[in-house]
Amino acid sequence: MSTSEREPIGVIGTGYVGLCTAVGFAELGSDVWCIDIDAEKIAALERGEVPIHEPGLEEALERNRERLHFSTDLADALENARLLFVAVGTPPTYSGDADLGAVHAVVEAMPASDRHALVMKSTVPVGTGEAIERIFVEQGKEGFSYVSCPEFLKEGTALADFLNPDRVVIGDRGDWAGDAVEELYRPLLAAEYGGQGSGELVRTDVASAEMVKLAANAFLATKISFINEIANVCEETGADVLEVAKGMGLDDRIGPKFLRPGIGFGGSCFPKDVSALKQLAGNSGYHFQLLGAVIEVNELQKRRVIGKLEKHLGSLVGRRIALLGLAFKPDTDDMREASSLVLAARLQAAGATVAAYDPIAEAAARPLMPGVEFAADALAAASGADAVVLVTEWDEIVSVDPGALAGAMAGNVVIDGRNALDPGAVRAAGLVYEGVGRA
Numbered sequence: 001m002s003t004s005e006r007e008p009i010g011v012i013g014t015g016y017v018g019l020c021t022a023v024g025f026a027e028l029g030s031d032v033w034c035i036d037i038d039a040e041k042i043a044a045l046e047r048g049e050v051p052i053h054e055p056g057l058e059e060a061l062e063r064n065r066e067r068l069h070f071s072t073d074l075a076d077a078l079e080n081a082r083l084l085f086v087a088v089g090t091p092p093t094y095s096g097d098a099d100l101g102a103v104h105a106v107v108e109a110m111p112a113s114d115r116h117a118l119v120m121k122s123t124v125p126v127g128t129g130e131a132i133e134r135i136f137v138e139q140g141k142e143g144f145s146y147v148s149c150p151e152f153l154k155e156g157t158a159l160a161d162f163l164n165p166d167r168v169v170i171g172d173r174g175d176w177a178g179d180a181v182e183e184l185y186r187p188l189l190a191a192e193y194g195g196q197g198s199g200e201l202v203r204t205d206v207a208s209a210e211m212v213k214l215a216a217n218a219f220l221a222t223k224i225s226f227i228n229e230i231a232n233v234c235e236e237t238g239a240d241v242l243e244v245a246k247g248m249g250l251d252d253r254i255g256p257k258f259l260r261p262g263i264g265f266g267g268s269c270f271p272k273d274v275s276a277l278k279q280l281a282g283n284s285g286y287h288f289q290l291l292g293a294v295i296e297v298n299e300l301q302k303r304r305v306i307g308k309l310e311k312h313l314g315s316l317v318g319r320r321i322a323l324l325g326l327a328f329k330p331d332t333d334d335m336r337e338a339s340s341l342v343l344a345a346r347l348q349a350a351g352a353t354v355a356a357y358d359p360i361a362e363a364a365a366r367p368l369m370p371g372v373e374f375a376a377d378a379l380a381a382a383s384g385a386d387a388v389v390l391v392t393e394w395d396e397i398v399s400v401d402p403g404a405l406a407g408a409m410a411g412n413v414v415i416d417g418r419n420a421l422d423p424g425a426v427r428a429a430g431l432v433y434e435g436v437g438r439a
Helices: 016-027 039-046 057-063 074-080 101-109 128-138 158-163 176-188 206-237 241-249 270-283 289-313 339-349 362-368 378-382 402-408 423-428
Strands: 009-012 032-035 068-071 083-086 117-120 145-148 167-171 200-204 320-324 353-357 387-390 413-416 432-434
Touching: 009 016, 009 074, 016 032, 016 057, 016 068, 016 083, 016 158, 032 074, 039 068, 057 158, 068 074, 083 176, 101 117, 101 128, 117 128, 117 176, 128 145, 128 206, 145 167, 145 176, 145 206, 167 176, 167 206, 176 200, 200 206, 206 241, 206 270, 206 289, 270 289, 289 339, 289 387, 289 413, 289 432, 320 339, 320 378, 339 353, 353 378, 378 402, 402 423, 413 423, 423 432
Parallel strands: 009 032, 009 083, 032 068, 083 117, 117 145, 167 200, 320 353, 320 387, 387 413, 413 432
Antiparallel strands: none
């Protein structure tokens, strides 16, 4: 299918997943109708302003302005496209279940139709597709098709991930809609599936597709918590976790990815999806013991930072602590479940003054971190600090000269929460270095 023949699509929800998906399909040549209830956001997107920080996204949106259509009216998408990709938020509720309010609002808004399909990009519990199909029948919309097509985009590399997927998962009922979604992704699939890309195709049932997303994220979170546990044992035994992780990762059954110890995972996916899968299992009558431990270890990692500071400084009352990096990972302004939020709150509760710097996420962080002093750069944050904690390994922060850091600080303690600094260089500057799992 040439770009001129590519199927137009609708994308409902212009948050992180929706916008990256829309721009990605526009890059492939599809006309895309992007729908959102937030009129201000739609107006900004029409002006070419991207509301999130994602490398390359603004440029790609500009390149594809003619193919991207933004509206608050669902009718625009229904009129122009038969495939409607749903990319609305499914945040965790207090119980840990996914909040499907936005998903059900979309379902309610759909008209009766035998030519449209909902394609679910939002991460939803297993069984959601079946429930939606049941609602369609109850409301006389049984002609509406349904496809589960989970996303696997990583913040910071989302567009590259979209255009170079390792797999495309499509869960459907074997009708036209699943075939149409497969055809949309065809150029990104490997040659054996008729494409020019590298993606493997997983064509399966709806429930299995829903489970793939939750299981994949839960497993990656488990790898992180596992290597953090190993790091903690390394600290007690004198081993270096970076050497251990290297030795482990060379086993191709394990692989090197997600074996980077630190102060725990955050972001919009891992905490939510681990909790959702644990809750789903519980609701189904199964106690998922392993995921309980994964969550607990992740919380303990943040507490260990406080313990390390107290080991070097004693009481934190009246101490000034600088947090360098606030976003949950580099190359994003996403503050969801960021470790910095927990650290700042616990430090303040312990009586410390907290200064902070992030090159991109300050605007998102400010309303979430009352009482924190925000600085213009890393050295300004470190000025007069008794200790510095590297929270997010932005290149700009990691490349700060240790001598300049030592000159700015009042104390000499550096906690490297991401094992991203050169311990030798930090110590040569007269500072006390402490990483994660590095005795």
